[in-house]
Amino acid sequence: MRSEPHCFECYGYDILVDETLRPWLVEVNASPSLSATTATDRQFKSKLLDDLLDLLLQHPSGCFPFRQL
Numbered sequence: 001m002r003s004e005p006h007c008f009e010c011y012g013y014d015i016l017v018d019e020t021l022r023p024w025l026v027e028v029n030a031s032p033s034l035s036a037t038t039a040t041d042r043q044f045k046s047k048l049l050d051d052l053l054d055l056l057l058q059h060p061s062g063c064f065p066f067r068q069l
Contacts, residue, residue: 008056 012032016024034049036042 010052 009030010032012029014026014029016026018024034045036045
């Protein structure tokens with residue numbers, strides 16, 4: 001796989017938690033769907049994208065110059 005210096009990748013991790021609260025990795029998706037079919041799904045994925053954009057657009061000084069986009 002070729003690495004690009006100004007790119008990022010998003011992975012989806014499917015994790016099940018058993019009755020003892022032990023997590024089990026079921027699969028890793030290289031291209032997870034960002035479509036939302038339920039209100040909970042929409043809320044979760046909206047927050048995920050907000051956080052991702054905050055990371056990508058954050059200036060080294062710590063401010064968010066593009067916050068109003």
